[in-house]
Amino acid sequence: MTNSISRVKLKRSSSKALNTGRVFFGEKPMRTIEWDSAAERLKLIDQRDLPSRLTYIHLSTYQEIADAIRNMTVRGAPAIGITAAYGIALAAIRSNADSVDGVRNELNSASNILQASRPTAVNLSWAIQRMRSFAEKEYSSTNELKAALLNEASLMAEEDIAINKKMSAFGASLINDGDTIIHHCNTGALAAVDWGTALGAIRMAHEQGKRIHVLVDETRPRLQGARLTAWELSQYKIPYDIISDNAAGYFLQNGEANKVFFGGDRVARNGDVANKIGTYMLAQAAFANQVPVYCIVPTSTIDLSLPEGDEIPIEERGQEEVLDIQFQGQKVTPEGSTARNPAFDVTPNHLLTAIVTEKGIINPPYSENLLKAVKGS
DSSP states (O other): OOSSEEOOOOOOOOOHHHHHTOEEETTEEEOSEEEETTTTEEEEEOTTSTTTOOOEEEEOSHHHHHHHHHTTSSOSHHHHHHHHHHHHHHHHHTOOOSSHHHHHHHHHHHHHHHHTTOSSOHHHHHHHHHHHHHHTSOOSSHHHHHHHHHHHHHHHHHHHHHHHHHHHHHHHTTOOTTOEEEEOSOOSGGGSSSSOSHHHHHHHHHHTTOOOEEEEEOOTTTTHIIIIIHHHHHHHTOOEEEEOGGGHHHHHHTTOOSEEEEOOSEEETTSOEEEETTHHHHHHHHHHTTOOEEEEOOGGGEETTOSSGGGSOOOBOOTHHHHSOEETTEEOSOTTOOOOOBSEEEEOGGGOSEEEETTEEEOSOHHHHHHHHHHTO
16 A cells, blocks of 8 residues: 555546436436525425435525534535535525625624534535635625625535545445445435435446445434435445444455445544444444445545544434334333434544545545645645
8 A cells, every 4th residue: 555645547437427417316317405596595305304205495594504404404524515605605695784794794693503503524614614715805795795605605516516526436446346335324415416425436336337236334323324325326226235233243254345435524634534423333343354444535524623533523412313213113212211322433544444535545644645635735
């Protein structure tokens, strides 16, 4: 393994979905996030309703967007970032201030509320900061500022797709014909504007003609794997089996899995990765069985301000997500039980084989090579 950012020659695909950057379920194209210009509102796939039904929610204010991020109507680090960017644009559009400075002042409140919606994914603060910096440019009128912010959010959405396709191509180069891959949580188109990160790489490998099989961690307690990743794989016609989270070690130990793929919500400067709870145990089991582990994230998920993973803030969600489950029609937990529910854990960098970004395949030492990827040197 070389201590560098590896760049591989990428193959072209003739797939309709690959060329358009749109998800096609049947003949209908869709994105997780789309701007409705006629109504001046944001259209999102409501991920709480999947897989039983595909529904949309329309958001007209930044407060509604903050609620959608908080209650996981929209989830996934890239999707959260782009949704928040549109939240800043909507805060400006809905402002009644009669001066550019007045609109900027109102963006302070919107930024604070959006920032507090979920603490772990750094893409949220990255997107808000980018929008706020853009708002500080020179504008001759409030209308010019509002139009510029909306255009910037839309540009970020298009960039997200382009970045994810580059990242997916690098990730797909790590997948061999015949591989069985364990995938944790959901990192596909639903976690981004389109394509996604780790699942995007799996999707691209499939479209390149590689015969692959995916073992889908159910990803308790919200079951993003069983509900969302399995649903996406069904749309792409990629073979898969859902496994319970605690079965992953069995398949790794018995040689039934060749690789482990997952995304990330924040990557520290040294390469420690905060991702959906259960990632650390999965990476430990893979490392113990000498199975390669790949984290696939955009550079916007890398937080160079945090030297190590133990400084990453970990969101703890409500205990009802753990307690309110049923088995054979009956509630599982005894009345009066309490629970702990960390939404993320941190995987130490030594458990990772490589980190894949849109800049290439990044190998250790991560402190040096992540800096090169983010700074573009």
